[in-house]
Amino acid sequence: MASKPKNKMSISNRAKQFMPFSALSGFQEALKQVEIKKERVEKIELSHSQKERLNQIIKELKPDDEIKVEYYDGNRYQFVTGLFKKTDEIYSNLYIGKEVVDIEAIKDIEIY
DSSP: OOOOOOOOOOHHHHHHTTSOOOSSTTHHHHHHHHHHHHHOOOOOOOOHHHHHHHHHHHHHOOTTOEEEEEEEOSSSEEEEEEEEEEEETTTTEEEETTEEEEGGGEEEEEEO
């Protein structure tokens, strides 16, 4: 004897069966944090002469100078290249294009 077909499932409900499922919520974020910690580099403390050299370069910068800055972002050293816009002495920031870099985090500056 043939059994009757069960109630037909709607297409949207059928599609939900095949959607990705994360059994451990927050697991991906935890993995990212571990990866960041593994990649972390300690900040290099600059000597007095290196700091003076950087300050001199910053004083000589003119708007629209093309520069490359190496800075510490809290985990590792990053590079930003672009046109110098201004220096904010109150907040101790350099504006390079749309980027804002803390002057205290700068390791090196190159003017092209």
